[in-house]
Each structure stands twice: as C-alpha cells, then as structure tokens.
Amino acid sequence: MSEDKKKVRIAFFDFADCEGCQLQLTYLNENFLGLLEHCEIVSFREAMSERSDEYDIAFVEGSITRKHDEERVRKIRENAKIVIAYGSCASLGGVNGLRRRFSDEEAKEIVYKGRDSHLEAGWPRPVHEVVKVDHFIHGCPSNNDETIKAVKSILLGKGYTPPDYPVCVECKLKENVCLFEKGQVCMGPVTRAGCGAWCPSWGNTCYSCRGLLDDPAEQGQTELLEKYGYTIDDITEKFDLYNRCRMDAEKEAEKK
C-alpha cells in the first residue's frame, strides 16, 4: 500500500467492563503489526498514553450504564464514521446485565457498601440501546482471529456479520467429544459461533458468552436441560448470564 494513502484512524474506548477485550489485542503480535499498515491507532489505553479525537473507527468496549457514559458514547458516535461494539459487554450487555436482577439500592449496597452515597449504580445496556452501532464483535473476551477477520472485512468496505450458527458447528469440526456425551451440559447449541468452540475444546462448558443466535432453539434447549435435571430457575440463569439485556428487550417488545 502506498505511503501517501491515508491510513484509517482507529480509537478504543472503554465503559463498564474489565478491559479484557482490549487486553486481548496486545496478544495479536505480528497480526497487529500487519494491520498497522492500513490503520493507525490514535487512542488505546491498554498500550499507549496519547489520545486523539480524530478517528474513523471507534471500538467501544463495555456496557453503557450512567448518564455521563451515555453522553460520552454519543460524542464518540458523532466523531466516528464507524462504531464497533467490541466484546460482549458492549455488544450484548454481557455479564453486566446480571445487575438488572437487583434494584438500584440493592446493587449499590452489594457493590459499593459504605460509599454508596456518592457512587452511582447505573443501568447496564449494550451500546446499540444507546447509539447506533455499525458492527458487532462478540465474545468474553473477544477472539482475536474473529477481530482480525472483522477488521479486514470492514476495511474492505464489506462490513462484518458475525456467524449465525451455533458453537456446536465449530466444536464438531474439531471432533471434540460433546459435553452432553460425558453427562455434562453446554449452551453451545443456542450460542453464536465465532470463537472456534474455545471452551468445549478445553473441556469446559460454553457459557453463551457470545450471546444467543438470531433464532435460538430456546424450547429445545430448555427441554434438553430439563432432561439433565435442571430446574427452570437454573435454566433461566444459564440463559441470563450473558443475555439478560436481550431477554429484557424481547420481553419489552412482546408487551408492545
């Protein structure tokens, strides 16, 4: 690529999250350097101290919770040509959605005990519930292979659509022994692939960290877990862990 061609400017922002997804990017090594031929990172707290307000692509990490965060993300939306919800806290609401099980008072009491007079609990939302999001990169944490794939595709102007098939597909292609065949349970069948069946490949259950499919087999999965002795409450908890915000939004939509 010729030197005079303008590089795409990328900035990273974090909200309510652990910054684990940004941290993933520091593991990219040579792939990261390859990308730098086409883009310039202008703001990235995990690895640099400078920052800039001039950027084309904004990677927004974390859920939006407080009024102040809403304003900040709106500003980012105004500045950026493309907004990417990066990681499940941003793309789904993620584990932060669990906070919705509690009232403001309860949440403050649990988290900020003793300091709750001046700290705010906020209401966790995925980024797209506050501003328009152009692309989603799911995962807790995000998967670098998918991030690279998405960025390449976005730079080519094709945009990025995450897979709409379940984790099981990637799991079976690797010829893993299915957890259900070992008497364990797994959320793989209803969860969006793209992680390469990360957890089942290491013998761990899928927690649905990448969120539910567009049309998950909720009934089939519920009957299945029931057969394995799970109660409806256990099952709700399994679906809720990463998908609480989406489930709430669906309930809301049904009411209307």
Next chain:
Amino acid sequence: MRYVYLAKDDLGKFIDLLKEKHRVVAPVKKENLFVFADISGGEDMSLEYIPTIIPPKKYIMPQKESLGKFDMGEVSMKDTSIEMEPTVIFGMHTCDIDGLECLDVVFHKDPADPYYKKRRKNVTIIGYECMFPCDEYATCVTMDTHVPKAGYDIMMTDAGDKYILHVNSKQGDAIIGSGNIFKEADQDAIKKELKDLREKKLPKFKRALNPGYKELQPLFEKSYNNTGVWDDVGRRCVSCGNCTAVCPTCYCFDVYDDVKLDMSGGERGRVWDSCQLNEFAEVAGGENFREERSSRQRHRYYRKFDYPVRKHDKFFCTGCGRCTRTCMAKISLIETVNDLAKGEQDV
C-alpha cells in the same frame, strides 16, 4: 480377487509394512469415544471400536480446505492444486465404506470435483468387518451395509487367531505382494471358513427399523405431510448441526474468501455446512426456504431416504447410527422412521 491369512500377532508388522509407503490413519480412542487419527504403530489403534465421532470422509473432503489463491482485482485463481500423500485408511467399517461410495457418486459425477477426486485417488481402504453390532443405534442390517460387498482394497475379517484378508483391488494386491507376513491357502477353504463365520455372525445383528429395505423409500414418498412426526422432531431439535457433521454421506459445504492482512490477495476455501442451520436455505433478499426446524429435519431425512434414491438409485444412509448417537436432544433415526411407519398404518 483372492484371499490370504494374516496371523493376529503380525498385525503390528502389517501396519509397519503399510507405513513404509503410506500415511496410515486408524481408529484411536478419544476420551469415551473414537476418532480416526494418524498412528505410528499398531499399538496406537483400537480396532474394536464403535463408529468414530466424525467419519473418515474427513480425509477426502476435509472439514476445511483451500481451493486456491487469488490476487485482488483479478478474476482468476492460482495454486489450485492440492497435495495428498498416499494414505491408508485402516480398519474402516463396512458402513463407512458405503458412505464413501455415496460421496464417490456425488463428487465423481460429471463435472467431477477435482479436489475430491485427487484425494480419493491417493486413498487405500483397508476395511475391518464388524462381527457384532456396535450398539443399539446402528441400522446397518436394514441398510444392508453390515456385510462387506465392495468399495475396499482389502477387507479384514476376524477368524480367531488370524484374520482373513480379502484382496479386492490391484492396489491391495500390490500391498500383499510386498510383504512376507501373509499366508496363502486354498481359496475354496478360506471362502468356506468365511461363509461359516458369517453364518454365525448374522443372527447377532437384529433389525431395528420396522420398514424393510424395499419399504423405506415408498414410506418416505407418503410421509412428507406427516406433520405429527416432523413437528415433534422440529420442536426438540436445537439445530446444532451435529447430525450432519457426523454423517458419512453429508457433503454440503460453504465457500469463503480469506483476504491476506496486506489486502493484496487471499485464499478461497470451503468448509462443511449443514442443512440444519438457520442460514442454510436463506437466499438474497432474506427469504428462507426452510425457516422451521421441522422442515430442516424433514429435509435431512429426505436427503437420506428419498431424494438420492430417485437421483442416484442409492440410499444415502449407511445405518452407522452416528446421527442418533451424537444428538443431545435424543432425536433418534430409528424412532423417527418407525413413527413414520406407524403413522402410515393408521391412515
């Protein structure tokens, strides 16, 4: 062609002989199941096994494979050739050999798939006859795949302290000719021994499907609108796609382009796809021809028991039982087919 004996004690030597000129893959244990994998010697394999998680088709149509490379802006492909060293698939069950014959029909039909063809040519099949049914999920008896018929280079049958080897191709004959561990014997005597062994074996194989071989396709002809059965299956199915990934006769794939980091070009590849996935029958504009899980499941069954019979005059179910074994929702091929047959009687 001909029959020879191999002493059981010489099995390891047989593998060593094969390894002189081939890559050898065979069933090996993986946790509580089995997979086909590379072996370095006879001691690595588990010849007494139930069908592997994924069938050995993975060596001829890999889960993911490159179809070639391209440069940006150009409408041509380069480096489309593939490399495959001569490979022996050792210990293949007769049902999986039948599965490969199904894929051969599909991929060799004009215009033949060059990638499949090239790999297939480099594969030697050494089968291992089942003397017991593997478990309650197999339906090989009805599908008539439980006795060796064709499709292999060599077939091994357990005969006590030795194996009977049926040498069935030039390739197989060359292998037997290259070793001194095989014992020649009177051909009629071996044939008689084999016949006796099979007479003892067959009663152990029980039929699990109520409709017989000849009744199967006619049953499907009448079952398309048996909504009771298809809706029940559709309700339970979680669309994980496992049943198709593990099926020895499923061959659908998706084509993708992977662009290099410097964006100067990339690679075109293909990866296994599944008719059980929501996106499979979706076309431009968003229309989906099989949005309902029930219609996707029905489609799977028809792709085994009806469409290929019309098109290729062959069932595309080998009776291996993998789809039932792998289904976490416990959707059973045996139950589904028997339920369809029941419904038929009711009408």
